[in-house]
Amino acid sequence: MRPRTLIEKDQATTNPEYGFDPNKRPLSMHLRFGVINLDKPPGPSSHEVVAWLKRILEVKHAGHGGTLEA
Numbered sequence: 001m002r003p004r005t006l007i008e009k010d011q012a013t014t015n016p017e018y019g020f021d022p023n024k025r026p027l028s029m030h031l032r033f034g035v036i037n038l039d040k041p042p043g044p045s046s047h048e049v050v051a052w053l054k055r056i057l058e059v060k061h062a063g064h065g066g067t068l069e070a
Contacts, residue, residue: 031059 014021020029040049046064054062 031057 020026036053038049038053040046044052050062050064054060
């Protein structure tokens with residue numbers, strides 16, 4: 001296997017006035033703007049899984065980008 005290297009075009013720091021360090025971001029912000037990568041099991045519909053997530057995370061709005069079917 002060929003060794004892999006990381007190539008960076010530029011290193012920069014972010015002004016803390018314009019957001020959060022991802023490791024210090026409040027959970028509420030992750031829930032509001034986050035993405036859940038879900039491997040849906042066979043059986044339940046995509047709509048049903050989204051309904052479960054809304055109930056578990058206690059959020060009003062959630063959806064999926066396309067089908068969750070295999």
